[in-house]
Amino acid sequence: MVPLAGLRDTLLDHAIAMLEAGEAEPGIRALARAAGVSAMAPYRHFADKAALLSAVAERGFAMFLAALSAADAEGSDAERLVAQGVAYVDFACAHPALFRAMFACGAGAPKQPDAPAFAILTRRVAALVGEDDPVAALGCWAIVHGLATLALNGGVPLAAAQVRAVLRTYVAGIVAGGSTG
Template sequence: MVPATGLRDTLLDHAIVMLEAGEAEPGIRALARAAGVSAMAPYRHFADKAALLAAVAERGFALFLDALSAADAEGSDAERLVAQGVAYVDFACAHPALFRAMFARGAAAPKQPDAPAFAILTRRVAALVGADDPTAALGCWAIVHGMATLALDGGVTLMPEQVRAVLRTYVAGIVAVMRDCPTPGPSPEGEG
């Protein structure tokens, strides 16, 4: 029997294992069986299957944030941004079912720019270009998410060095654009 104090975490651990084993959406009763608890015990922590799946997505994003934060730990701003991208694709490939569940329609995906996993990316882009640049941040996210999706669902085998090369090219492009066309400030009076 699982102690009640750690039951929620145990249930989430089992739900993730079930997802990774191929169960599309673990049900509460199947989860209870897997955790070795009564059929009603999970309901103390999750009102229904949707609440369980939202909690799984939330746990996934916490793990994801840990991976991105570790990748962002050292190096130049460009190196950190590339490392984040590699970590993003690596996380998706290491946890394909969890990654899909995190971004499933209705899941707790980062719908707002201040979501922690997206915020670490936007902070690094801002540090790289010297200003908040939502377009560059969205481009970075689209590239890494696209590569992750291609690796998972498109049957494309991406080697880590390929991912790094694509990301280095994009980062160099961001830097070049900002150097050649910096974000315009307010125009002086009389110019128009």
């Protein structure tokens, strides 16, 4: 009974893999089975199922942040903002179950536009419209999150062009001074 090399990570790996494969909410027992370990073993590393899913969400947000960062690489502030928005929706569509799990798990889900995973988006908005418009970041966040959620849960067909169009419209509205109304 030599201790496995990082059962904790192995479990999270399998959890992510199952989510990527379309499984909704991998369970403790299924994960243990996949890792070739007894049903109770995971409890040595996670207090309960919620804690495990929370850790999965944490990994998901790390992947998410990487995707947003990659999209923020070059171009004007406006171009970068739009690119981030497209990346946001693309990530959700590419990893639907993971994205759902990330936000379904109440703990660990970010509560502010400036939470780590979204600070990069918020920063870009601030660079574009100024720090003095706190609603602007919320608006951009809501737009991309709304599009992503509708695409996932509503099955709304979505093209990158539409994401771009909506975001550009919103930015145009900010520039036109509509956000203080």
